[in-house]
Amino acid sequence: MHDIRWIRENPITFDSAIERRGLRAASDELIELDTQRREVQTELQDLQTLRNETSKKIGIAKGKGEETRQLMKEVNELKSKMLGLGETEKTLSAELNNLLSEIPNLPSHDTPSGNREEDNVELRVEGKRPKFRFEAKDHVTLGENLSGMSFERAGKLSGARFVVLSGPLARLERALASFMLDVQTIEYGYTEVAPPILVKDKALYGTGQLPKFASDLYKTTEELWLIPTAEVPLTNLVSNEILPEKELPMRVTALTPCFRSEAGAAGKDTRGMLRQHQFNKVELVSICHPQNSLEEHERMLGAAEQILKRLDLAYRVVVLCTGDLGFSAQKTYDLEVWLPGQNRYREISSCSNCGDFQARRMKARFRSGNEKGAQFVHTLNGSGLAVGRCLIAVMENYQNKDGSITVPEELRPYMNGLKFIN
RNA sequence: GGAGAGGUGGCAGAGUGGUUGAAUGCACUGGUCUUGAAAACCAGCAUACGUGUAAGCGUAUCGAGGGUUCGAAUCCCUCCCUCUCCGCCA
Numbered sequence: 001m002h003d004i005r006w007i008r009e010n011p012i013t014f015d016s017a018i019e020r021r022g023l024r025a026a027s028d029e030l031i032e033l034d035t036q037r038r039e040v041q042t043e044l045q046d047l048q049t050l051r052n053e054t055s056k057k058i059g060i061a062k063g064k065g066e067e068t069r070q071l072m073k074e075v076n077e078l079k080s081k082m083l084g085l086g087e088t089e090k091t092l093s094a095e096l097n098n099l100l101s102e103i104p105n106l107p108s109h110d111t112p113s114g115n116r117e118e119d120n121v122e123l124r125v126e127g128k129r130p131k132f133r134f135e136a137k138d139h140v141t142l143g144e145n146l147s148g149m150s151f152e153r154a155g156k157l158s159g160a161r162f163v164v165l166s167g168p169l170a171r172l173e174r175a176l177a178s179f180m181l182d183v184q185t186i187e188y189g190y191t192e193v194a195p196p197i198l199v200k201d202k203a204l205y206g207t208g209q210l211p212k213f214a215s216d217l218y219k220t221t222e223e224l225w226l227i228p229t230a231e232v233p234l235t236n237l238v239s240n241e242i243l244p245e246k247e248l249p250m251r252v253t254a255l256t257p258c259f260r261s262e263a264g265a266a267g268k269d270t271r272g273m274l275r276q277h278q279f280n281k282v283e284l285v286s287i288c289h290p291q292n293s294l295e296e297h298e299r300m301l302g303a304a305e306q307i308l309k310r311l312d313l314a315y316r317v318v319v320l321c322t323g324d325l326g327f328s329a330q331k332t333y334d335l336e337v338w339l340p341g342q343n344r345y346r347e348i349s350s351c352s353n354c355g356d357f358q359a360r361r362m363k364a365r366f367r368s369g370n371e372k373g374a375q376f377v378h379t380l381n382g383s384g385l386a387v388g389r390c391l392i393a394v395m396e397n398y399q400n401k402d403g404s405i406t407v408p409e410e411l412r413p414y415m416n417g418l419k420f421i422n
Numbered sequence: 423g424g425a426g427a428g429g430u431g432g433c434a435g436a437g438u439g440g441u442u443g444a445a446u447g448c449a450c451u452g453g454u455c456u457u458g459a460a461a462a463c464c465a466g467c468a469u470a471c472g473u474g475u476a477a478g479c480g481u482a483u484c485g486a487g488g489g490u491u492c493g494a495a496u497c498c499c500u501c502c503c504u505c506u507c508c509g510c511c512a
Contacts, residue, residue: 038472038473041472041481042473042480044481045471045472045481045482046480048480048482049479051492051493052481052493053441054493055440055491056440056493057492058440058493059440059441059492059493062440068492071492076492078492079492374469
């Protein structure tokens with residue numbers, strides 16, 4: 001959510017930033033609405049002042065046993081005027097709010113312009129891709145041959161875009177998740193959290209999924225929504241709070257299932273478990289001081305990368321262009337892991353700095369020392385990592401000619417020492 | 423899910439229609455005193471918005487949202503949450 005006062009003072013900066021996102025300039029319309037709103041509000045408040053004063057007079061007069069009919073008449077006249085103004089004020093506020101709530105965050109100056117995935121900028125390529133002396137299979141073939149991955153059975157239960165893992169592959173998935181959580185908590189100081197995965201619409205509004213992206217989400221019959229990412233419960237942990245400055249940065253992580261309806265993704269990645277309606281993810285969220293969000297962003301990227309490094313998987317780091325940037329983000333790094341089965345890099349993590357955009361929506365603030373005012377915190381979120389996709393990466397990168405899979409060293413302690421899945 | 427009790431400032435806790443943004447205590451901040459500290463004493467101490475160059479002034483906020491009233495923390499309605507008891511349940 002943008003600060004209308006900031007827009008009022010920086011209309012040109014605001015417009016050029018949202019234009020980089022491919023949106024039309026909006027400051028004129030917003031400022032006009034806001035001006036009207038304030039005029040009406042001021043007028044209304046003046047009337048309220050008068051009403052309060054007159055009501056007090058009535059109280060005093062009654063106490064003295066004096067006549068109050070004339071005063072009552074005055075107040076009643078005021079009230080009818082106020083009624084109309086009150087309605088106008090409400091309408092204008094709602095209109096302004098609706099417009100503001102659907103405008104995405106402004107891209108940071110170092111977010112490259114562009115409107116397609118191809119315009120993302122590759123920063124670095126890390127690790128070395130495996131070389132196979134046979135033709136690499138994809139995870140579907142590998143998994144089905146190992147009898148540990150069934151899309152058919154998942155189809156019976158839930159339809160397309162679901163999978164059933166079983167045996168060592170199911171365990172490998174669990175091992176990956178445990179490994180990730182251990183690295184993030186022990187080495188990077190994130191606090192493990194087990195949050196609800198059903199949330200109210202307010203929470204989704206806070207992180208920016210609502211009101212605009214309802215069609216990407218699953219809603220229950222009880223007015224609760226399934227989370228599309230643990231970013232939602234983790235970030236909203238601090239909604240409507242004023243934190244003491246010394247609690248910043250607050251770093252939290254959670255392993256949760258994530259649910260996405262994948263509306264609009266028809267025909268995309270239909271094979272395999274790359275794009276599912278349900279998947280597990282270890283999420284990282286940092287709540288930090290505005291001065292530190294840039295370095296916190298780099299730190300978070302490092303924490304996500306660490307998982308890939310330890311698993312010895314090849315990947316590249318990409319900065320998303322304005323057209324690929326999520327609604328709430330100012331700047332996003334994607335990590336793309338090498339998938340031999342697809343012969344290309346695929347997204348496995350996305351680390352975003354949201355600045356104070358989400359904090360404003362959810363009213364998450366901090367106060368330093370004894371200063372009077374509270375300031376909005378900055379929020380960041382990143383995958384550390386997507387577990388399902390990481391499973392794919394391990395399977396495809398660690399496959400052997402006979403279709404077996406070598407268990408990466410780091411994961412063996414989590415697999416009861418198992419070295420091969422076959 | 424049923425029955426009951428309750429939600430007031432950072433905390434505790436008054437307040438049941440009138441000049442109450444809200445007594446009092448604690449905590450916190452500044453000052454006096456003191457060699458220093460404690461104690462004591464004095465003063466200050468909510469948030470958001472509007473308005474103004476500013477000092478300031480104003481509006482709203484006593485779980486949330488509506489309503490009654492000239493006037494609501496106080497009365498009415500709806501919802502949320504917490505606690506106790508019962509039922510159900512991993």
